[in-house]
Amino acid sequence: xxxxxxxxxxxxxxxxxVAGLVAxxxxxxxxxxxxxxxxxxEVPIVGLVAAFVFALQMLNFPVANGTSGxxxxxxxxxxxxxxYAGALAVTVVLVVQALLFADGGLSALGLNVVNMAxxxxxxxxxxxxxVRRLLGRSAPSVATAAGVAAFTAPVLASxxxxxxxxxxxNDAVSIGAVAGSMMGVHVLIGIGEGxxxxxxxxxxxxxxxxxVYGARGVTEPEPASAAAPVGVS
Amino acid sequence: xxxxxLSIAAFVVAGLLVAVLLVVFVAPHASTxxxxxxxxxxxxxxxxxxxxxxxxxGPLADYGxxxxxxxxxxxIVAGLIGVAVTFALVFGAMWLVRLRRxxxxxxxxAG
Numbered sequence: 001x002x003x004x005x006x007x008x009x010x011x012x013x014x015x016x017x018v019a020g021l022v023a024x025x026x027x028x029x030x031x032x033x034x035x036x037x038x039x040x041x042e043v044p045i046v047g048l049v050a051a052f053v054f055a056l057q058m059l060n061f062p063v064a065n066g067t068s069g070x071x072x073x074x075x076x077x078x079x080x081x082x083x084y085a086g087a088l089a090v091t092v093v094l095v096v097q098a099l100l101f102a103d104g105g106l107s108a109l110g111l112n113v114v115n116m117a118x119x120x121x122x123x124x125x126x127x128x129x130x131v132r133r134l135l136g137r138s139a140p141s142v143a144t145a146a147g148v149a150a151f152t153a154p155v156l157a158s159x160x161x162x163x164x165x166x167x168x169x170n171d172a173v174s175i176g177a178v179a180g181s182m183m184g185v186h187v188l189i190g191i192g193e194g195x196x197x198x199x200x201x202x203x204x205x206x207x208x209x210x211x212v213y214g215a216r217g218v219t220e221p222e223p224a225s226a227a228a229p230v231g232v233s
Numbered sequence: 234x235x236x237x238x239l240s241i242a243a244f245v246v247a248g249l250l251v252a253v254l255l256v257v258f259v260a261p262h263a264s265t266x267x268x269x270x271x272x273x274x275x276x277x278x279x280x281x282x283x284x285x286x287x288x289x290x291g292p293l294a295d296y297g298x299x300x301x302x303x304x305x306x307x308x309i310v311a312g313l314i315g316v317a318v319t320f321a322l323v324f325g326a327m328w329l330v331r332l333r334r335x336x337x338x339x340x341x342x343a344g
Contacts, residue, residue, distance in 0.1 A: 038327060051249060058268070059259050066267070092322050096322065100294050170282040208244055
């Protein structure tokens, strides 16, 4: 198995339903905010980011004794195209995975969207802004801050999962034990997520820093002539 | 300076190419160990009520292609389909979102 998100049956119906409603509300708001803020030339870039996150999520890397992890991608998407479009991009990845690839239960889709798309793109982006501020306004600080924020995203997701499990878990187990092992393994996964995200953001910063949402106001503004029409065709 | 800047189209094509290369050359070698959540679930016994996904018998379930026994080939084809579908869906959705761009409410007509 190449990736696993929350399957059907981990968490009870009511909790899954509430998560689904939360997800729908935040996605609707994200659509509205994206419509307000998305630049026309970013339209294909958001598609690329989603496709890229899909590909990266297939690449499970070993973390510790018989355990693997994969990128969640929320921070990567948010830093590249902004938290609103980033949340939408990762949500579509999760929907495609659930519907086409049977990865993640259909009833758990809301939980998975909350934990990976929304926590990553919004909370993770908040961490990114905080770290970027601490590091100062420079191009290298963007990739570094993205990496640090990406490190925290799986850990935050594991905490949110534990809360969801405490509320609606279908098996009576020690929440403390679940919390401990979830956080332990996701710290390790976070290291991978941080490295991959820093490399990917660094690569875009090296080619088209003007396309990096999280670098706005950091890099020098492009001269007007260079910002001339860029064909999408 | 004066390094020619990659156009958006070229940037997107290059990015998709990298995604395709990752799927073709890296995905078949991805770790098959249970991932973090799966491992924790098994260790803590929270997976006793797991039900298979309603689409678990789908043609691309578990990132493979039904009736393709060559595992790496199945992974690659499934991954390429996933990359293409994800790109198309999000590109299309963003295009529609832009089309229905939010505009400030119309000013009330004076008089």
